[in-house]
Amino acid sequence: MSRPDPRNEHIGRVRSRVGGLRADRRVRYRGRDLHAELKGVDWLDLYAFGITGRRFQASQLRLMHALWVHTSYPDARIWNNRVAALAGSSRSNGNLGMAAALAVSEAHIYGRGNELQAVAFFLRGRRSLDHGATLEDCLGEEMHRHGRIAGYGRPLLEGDERIAPTMALAASLDLDQGRHVQLAFDIDRHFAELGKPLRMNYGGLVSAFGADLGFSPEQFALFMFPSFLAGMPPVYLDARSRPEGTLLPLPCETVLYQGPPPRAW
Structure with a gap:
């Protein structure tokens, strides 16, 4: 006996348990009015509330801020920052560079x-x-x-x-x-x-x-997703301010190649 397809009741509609813009122009955010009850809250406070549905104490939020701040290294040699810097060196869009750098921050061993x-x-x-x-x-x-x-x-x-x-x-x-x-x-x-x-x-x-x-x-x-972000715009902008393509250029003659010899096609 086949079971009903749960997708059928969602055809043509988007349902949410966490909020959204209502017909009365009020925005609900996990049961709270975003522009009344949550106005003026710290962004990290809102972000953590959105993830957990819980509000944190002021001391906890200070520590949570530090967990981000203490790993915000503006160092283009770091694996994910290097993506942001390469985006600047290649004159790519800054937001695309940040998004790509955050994507590689998902590394399993050290991300x-x-x-x-x-x-x-x-x-x-x-x-x-x-x-x-x-x-x-x-x-x-x-x-x-x-x-x-x-x-x-x-x-x-x-x-x-x-x-x-x-x-x-x-x-x-x-x-x-x-x-x-x-x-x-x-x-x-x-x-x-x-x-x-x-x-x-x-x-x-x-x-x-x-x-x-x-x-x-x-x-x-x-x-922790945004925790490396503050170190990325500086390296992007620094690389963008330098001549294009000058971040870690690698001439072909510096590559030690041990594969098949050149072939005629």
């Missing part, structure tokens, strides 16, 4: 995918520990599941310069003792005691804060 996995790991690990598992059990299960521990290790540098200022702010806001943040540092100490080069990186720390703030993995990935 949004890393945080998606890390938040899930901290939530799952904390539950397992609460039910009697050991830290080694949790790490072993995660290694079996994914082959790595998201949020630990950094390819080029030992340690992460973003952790200290973030924790200093969190301490000043009394937000540094969350259960998932404490777990993150327990794992960091565990790897250090074993002599493994797997110190916690910024993705691990912010993901632990995300778990403590009540984000699901998917919600936190959405929240």
